[in-house]
Amino acid sequence: MMPYNPVDPASLEGDDLTNWYLRSPQEIEQQRQASTQQRYQDFFYGDGADRRTANVATPSQTSSLARPVVDSGTYGGRAPVLQQASYVAPAGAADGPSCATCHGAPPPPIPVPHLPPFPSGWDAAFPTLPVLRDIIGGGGGSSKPPEHDRKQCEIQQRRDGEICARQPTSRANAVCRGTAMDRYSHCLDTGEVDTPRLFTIPGYSR
Amino acid sequence: MNIIAEQQLDLRDSEAKVVVRLFAPEQKGQDLWVCRHEIGEPIGEMLETEGVTSLQALALAVKGLSAALYSHPLYREGRLGAFGEFGDYLGLPAPAQYQRFAPFPF
Numbered sequence: 001m002m003p004y005n006p007v008d009p010a011s012l013e014g015d016d017l018t019n020w021y022l023r024s025p026q027e028i029e030q031q032r033q034a035s036t037q038q039r040y041q042d043f044f045y046g047d048g049a050d051r052r053t054a055n056v057a058t059p060s061q062t063s064s065l066a067r068p069v070v071d072s073g074t075y076g077g078r079a080p081v082l083q084q085a086s087y088v089a090p091a092g093a094a095d096g097p098s099c100a101t102c103h104g105a106p107p108p109p110i111p112v113p114h115l116p117p118f119p120s121g122w123d124a125a126f127p128t129l130p131v132l133r134d135i136i137g138g139g140g141g142s143s144k145p146p147e148h149d150r151k152q153c154e155i156q157q158r159r160d161g162e163i164c165a166r167q168p169t170s171r172a173n174a175v176c177r178g179t180a181m182d183r184y185s186h187c188l189d190t191g192e193v194d195t196p197r198l199f200t201i202p203g204y205s206r
Numbered sequence: 207m208n209i210i211a212e213q214q215l216d217l218r219d220s221e222a223k224v225v226v227r228l229f230a231p232e233q234k235g236q237d238l239w240v241c242r243h244e245i246g247e248p249i250g251e252m253l254e255t256e257g258v259t260s261l262q263a264l265a266l267a268v269k270g271l272s273a274a275l276y277s278h279p280l281y282r283e284g285r286l287g288a289f290g291e292f293g294d295y296l297g298l299p300a301p302a303q304y305q306r307f308a309p310f311p312f
Contacts (some may be wrong), residue, residue: 150277154253157270161256170237174258181255181266181273185301188277 018155153187160184160198172201207232207242215275217248218285218292224249226275228267231260241267249278269301269312276300276308 012020023031160183164176179199187193211228225246231239238256241263245251255270257263275296280286284293300308 150251157253164256165238170258173237174262177257177262177266181269182301182303184270185273185277186303188273189301189304 017151149191150188152191152193153184156187156193157181157184163198163200163204167201167204169201172199172204175199213288213297215296216287216290216292217280218287222248224286226271228264228271231257231263231267233260239263243267243271243274245271245274249274249280268298272296272298273301273304276304282307 157180160180161177164173164180167173167176176199179196182196183194183198186195208230209227210230213226215224215226217224223246225244227244227246229242229244231241234240234256237258239258239260239262240254240256241260242252242254251274253267253270253274255263255267257266275281275286275298278286281293281296286292286296287294288296295310298310299312300310302311305311
């Protein structure tokens with residue numbers, strides 16, 4: 001799998017920020033899985049393991065603790081080895097297959113958390129905060145959204161306007177635009193996007 | 207574009223003014239009117255609000271302008287004001303969802 005190189009949206013501007021914000025659900029899911037993979041690698045093999053190792057088992061492939069195969073030059077010829085022999089059984093302690101924590105049978109595979117799919121109705125282009133605010137604004141739940149959150153509100157407003165323009169009747173268009181402004185106001189206040197709901201006629205919402 | 211409304215807002219500890227302008231709605235197509243507002247520096251924001259009619263575009267533009275002002279960190283920090291008061295009424299109503307910190311309903 002490709003190394004996960006997270007993009008800090010706070011560092012983006014203009015079209016780059018817009019493109020990041022309008023990623024497809026597939027792209028977001030891929031990045032989410034890459035992030036999970038990276039956290040797994042960092043936790044079990046050290047920070048940056050994915051960039052240093054040439055052949056590391058993925059969580060889905062792991063049936064027991066795997067030893068990473070390390071480029072011999074990475075650590076000056078001293079490949080790090082997972083701590084497997086540091087435990088010394090006390091005298092008289094059981095030894096053999098019944099001792100699952102020291103010798104013999106390896107421990108069971110470490111469970112990898114299953115990430116649920118996106119809930120129905122979730123719009124990947126405008127994920128509900130606090131997830132987005134945690135990513136972009138550094139979290140904290142502040143009542144004062146930072147400046148770059150306000151840019152998102154403008155992006156949402158423009159996109160909502162495009163959706164409203166596609167409504168089949170003038171009334172639906174007008175109602176849609178009214179709720180679009182409610183969403184804009186809410187976004188400026190809280191930093192949350194995609195709330196409240198944009199009133200549209202089914203089939204004309206995208 | 208014709209300016210139909212304008213106001214100067216105060217900044218605490220500064221002689222500078224924040225100029226707010228609202229422009230007349232303009233028709234851009236069938237069922238499409240656009241009303242622009244501008245907020246001068248240091249806020250420096252502009253929005254073109256669309257409506258099905260000129261009245262809706264105007265009404266929504268006022269709401270958007272209000273939201274932009276009352277939600278801005280300068281207002282929240284009590285540094286933006288009008289009529290000699292800061293962090294208070296700015297001369298236009300606030301969106302309903304802002305009542306907890308700006309109790310000036312439409």
